[in-house]
Amino acid sequence: MTFDYDLFVIGGGSGGVRAARIAAAEGGAKVGLAEESRMGGTCVIRGCVPKKLMVFASAFPDLIEDANAYGWRVRSEGFDWPRFRTALEAELTRLENAYRSTLLTAGVTIHDARATVVDPHTVRLASGETFTTRHILVATGGWPFVPDIPGRDLAITSNEVFHLDALPKRALVVGGGYIASEFACILHGLGVETTQYYRGAQILRGFDDESRGHVANAMQARGIAIHCGTDVIRLEKTATAIRAVATDGTEREFDLVLYATGRRPNSAGLGLADLGVKFGRNGQIVVDEWSQTAVPSIFAVGDVTDRVNLTPVAIREGHAFADTVFRGVPTRFDHSLIASAVFTQPELGSIGLTEEQAREQEPIEVYSATFRPMKTLFAGRQDRVLMKLIVGEASRKVLGCHIVAPEAGELIQLAAIAIGMGATKEDFDRTVAVHPTMAEELVTMRKASRKG
Structure with missing residues (x-):
């Protein structure tokens, strides 16, 4: 044919x-x-x-x-x-x-x-x-995806947010994934009074618990109002705003409601x-x-x-x-080890297993360090960086790496190469630190923070 x-x-x-x-x-x-x-x-x-x-x-x-x-x-x-x-x-x-x-x-x-x-x-x-x-x-x-709630037509999604006629003074972001958390940071950084509702216990579900907690604390310290365990029951149009009636019993008014509750x-x-x-x-x-x-x-x-x-x-x-x-070249893509970055402020870079996933798989050692980076410390900021390695106790392989820091997306790309090649903790230890950098902490952590 x-x-x-x-x-x-x-x-x-x-x-x-x-x-x-x-x-x-x-x-x-x-x-x-x-x-x-x-x-x-x-x-x-x-x-x-x-x-x-x-x-x-x-x-x-x-x-x-x-x-x-x-x-x-x-x-x-x-x-x-x-x-x-x-x-x-x-x-x-x-x-x-x-x-x-x-x-x-x-x-x-x-x-x-x-x-x-x-x-x-x-x-x-x-x-x-x-x-x-x-x-x-x-x-x-x-x-x-926008849930079928009364007033859902009053909300926008990430599709429309790039084309706003003007920035709102007050915005509500609904959702706790990476898109919601990123836009909460973006809007706040652009001068918008930003609130985030998430029905779960902590934002960024699926990422390493310690890392997502670090991001949430940093976002709140910057002035973003994160309300976990909270969802919207309905949205109502008022004379000058949008009223969000929430499961926590509150009714708050916003100029913009952005839904980022999944795709x-x-x-x-x-x-x-x-x-x-x-x-x-x-x-x-x-x-x-x-x-x-x-x-x-x-x-x-x-x-x-x-x-x-x-x-x-x-x-x-x-x-x-x-x-x-x-092309006659049989090729299957391996989905098992993929680096990712969440462009919140600070960023979260991740590759491999979370601490929680690794504990279910085998005995592990966790190497974790938090510190104030030189650049913002000098400027008087209280920002803190998190560097974390998950290591198999028997194999010594680095099973996961999680970084919360400025430019974490850039850092995790390079760490992903080593981890993808099966690098061990000792391979990291043998690597000479580049000083003074944030990333040197990845190769200078000698003592496990905890085992499990």
């Missing part, structure tokens, strides 16, 4: 774009790609990239204050949100065009339309056009269920280790599979798919 395409990708985010490019440029495939919104997906348009730029923007008040402590005569005239937002939107447009250019250079045909699956080898665009294809790759990502796989309405594709309880597309669904010609990568929802993971999954199917 002759097909219109060898591969048709649904979704122009990081995973879909990487798969399309590799299949076309290196695998010699005829590839079509459909994207109903802006090219670049969640990460580039409404996620990692604009968020990190907002993180940078929100850090300047501290930098200006520290500059004065270091002898510079600097003063701030306040934050110009419209000016920043205009520059941000221009940068996102530049990146979107770069993604398009990369695909076109690779020989991929772009369709700016929503696509659905008709049968295992046919897709239909919203325009009514249909195309046959040997393989289909679904890479439609995820979408913010759900964007898998509905694609026509997949009728074909025999299997779904998990949250709507995720079930795939095997090769990213293949129950229908042999249909594959899926990225957040829509709800495996590890990180942009670099989606990219690696997409690349592995293209290598396997179009």
Whole structure:
């Protein structure tokens, strides 16, 4: 049978774009790609990239204050949100065009339309056009989830926060994950009086307990009001604000309510269920280790599979798919050891097992140190850094590394290389410290803080 395409990708985010490019440029495939919104997906348009730029923007008040402590005569005239937002939107447009250019250079045909699956080898665009294809790759990502509470339409999500007409004076962030915690820090840094509600006992569930406690304490010390064990019952519109009625019995008014209570796989309405594709309880597309669904010609990568929802993971999954199917190089991506960073203030970098996970697996030693870093200590700040290693008592392997510090995302990337290679505590000990740095603590901790 002759097909219109060898591969048709649904979704122009990081995973879909990487798969399309590799299949076309290196695998010699005829590839079509459909994207109903802006090219670049969640990460580039409404996620990692604009968020990190907002993180940078929100850090300047501290930098200006520290500059004065270091002898510079600097003063701030306040934050110009419209000016920043205009520059941000221009940068996102530049990146979107770069993604398009990369695909076109690779020989991929772009369709700016929503696509659905008709049968295992046919897709239909919203325009009514249909195309046959040997393989289909679904890479439609995820979408913010807002609980079905009264007044939910008064809230926004991370999708809309980058496009506000003006910054609010008072904001409520609902959620305790990394997106909620990051935006609580961002808004506070931009001068917004910020409150965070989380129904759980501590924010950043799933991360190392000591590390997330350290982040929460630092956020509160900066002035962010974190209320754990608290959820919103309903939102009400008042004459000048939004009233949040909470489970703790309080009723508070805010100018903005941002929900960051998780994301759900964007898998509905694609026509997949009728074909025999299997779904998990949250709507995720079930795939095997090769990213293949129950229908042999249909594959899926990225957040829509709800495996590890990180942009670099989606990219690696997409690349592995293209290598396997179009380059004749069978490749399975290993999801077991992936570094991550939470861009709160301070940042949290993590790789490997948490202390709690490691204790359940085997006897361990924990090496942990907290201290005031030189840079902010000189400026009179009370900030404290946390460096932590989890070590297998018998194997001596470093099972996990957790860092709470400025630029922790940069630090954990390098630690991940060593841990990925199976480094032992003695390998760390043999490494000569770079002095004076924060990171030298990782190679100078000689005595275990505790065992378990």
